[in-house]
Amino acid sequence: MQVVDPHIHLWDLKTHHYPWLANPQTSFVGDARELKHDYLLGDLLKDAEGIEVLKLVHVDANHDPADPVEETRWLQGIAEGVGRGMPNGIVAGADLSADNAEAVLEAHAAFANTRGIRQILNVHANPLYDYVGRHYMHDAAWRRNFGLLKRHAMSFDLQLYPSQMSDAAALAREHHETQFIVNHAGMFVDRSSVQGYRAWRDGMRALATCENVAVKISGLAMFDHAWTVESFRPYVLETIDAFGCERAMFASNFPVDRLFASYGALWNAYASIVGDASASEKDALFRRNAERIYRI
Template sequence: MQVVDPHIHLWDLKTHHYPWLANPGVSFVGDARDLRHDYLLADLLADAQPIEVLKVVHVEANHDPADPVEETRWLQRIADDPASRRMPNGVVAWVDLSLPNAQEILEGHAAFANTRGVRQILNVHENGLYDYIGRHLMRDTTWRANFALLRRHQMSFDLQLYPSQMDEAAALARDHADTQFIVNHTGMFVDRDSVAGYRVWRDGMRQLAGCANVAVKISGLAMFDHRWTVESLRPYVLETIDTFGVERAMFASNFPVDRQFGSYADMWNAYASIVAGASDAEQSALFVRNAERLYRI
């Protein structure tokens, strides 16, 4: 099986600082203590066997917020090494758009050839177990003003949030129709204990899909389903593809985070099993072409 993986993370604990790995803990996404080791491109490609990984997109790995451009600099050095096969082919960098110097940081990231976009995690939840940042960034005046700078640098925005935030995000996407938004982790359907929770996810995804500039990565499902099976993933995968259409959905691994809950090959083979009835062109779009097009790699 050939894939383009548009959501992977790498880290080198010997040379870089990742606060969450310096003092790892246990959360709903697993035991970060199990991730407290270097994870480099060679490790990813070893994990990937026997899947043939054609290209990858690196999404910021919660690197030292005091020097976010250093992560991009490091990744570009890796990509420029002939032995890396130009991987990571695309880089989604980190910036705090609520800071006064956000423009300077964006310019720093934009100086590197493989930068394609940015991600700033937006997840806010009333339950402290799930809350990432404790503030509603999309309501921050400075954040919203700096968001407009993405278009200047032709950067996309990786949109990581919860269903309860999707109406605000859809409004943001409509306000910035010339910026590509890419929903992370299948919309992070976290409130799974009620019909109401499902409806908030379903309706929120439909709102986002109503914006032509929003696409989605089908990934991260194992974070909420540690003992997943093909059948437990199937409804979320199919609903997401049905909502966004084959041309605005793509599969991704979220490795090595989801490595805690299954092998790389098992995850991709599960996706393949779920869409086995799709045409060759549809499968090519979901596994390869959409990631190449949306991340321009």
């Protein structure tokens, strides 16, 4: 199987600081203590044995917020050295509410493989699920600096919960020239009620009305630790139904999803779910969309 993987993370704990791995905790996504070890490009490719990985997109690994550009510098060095081009695209970290946001974006943009920015936006009333405790999309400085992405032709990886999707759709319409990519199929975390399902379904469909919004089908194992192909199936198919095969793409979220699945098991599960899709649809979902959307 040939894939372009548009959502992976690497880290070197010997040379870089990742606050969440310095003091790892157990949360709904699993036990981060099991991730407190170096995870380098060679480790990923070893995990991917049996899957032909053509290209990779690295998404910020919550590197030291005091120096987010150092992560991009490190990754570009890998791409120009032992990675032989990989990671082909870099989605860098930046706090768009910060006073130095413009300078940070300019510094990221200086690296050839930088394609976009991710700033985690997940806010939830339940402290178990809350990432940032702050509604960035309601912040005037954040929204003003968001407009700087267009200047650098940067995309924005949109990591949020269904309750935030209405605000995100409005943001996408306001910045219609910026490419948005929803992370982890919209992070459907409120799974115990009909209301929760409807919020996810309707929020995803609202985002899908914006032509500049695409989606990554990834991270499903974070919410379904004892997953099966059948437990993944409704979320995969509903996401594809909302966005169409031309704006959806599969991704691994490795090594985070490694807590609950092997690399091959995830990709083969996706392949099984869309087994009766056409050859062109499969090409789009597994390879072409990621190449086009991330310009790699």
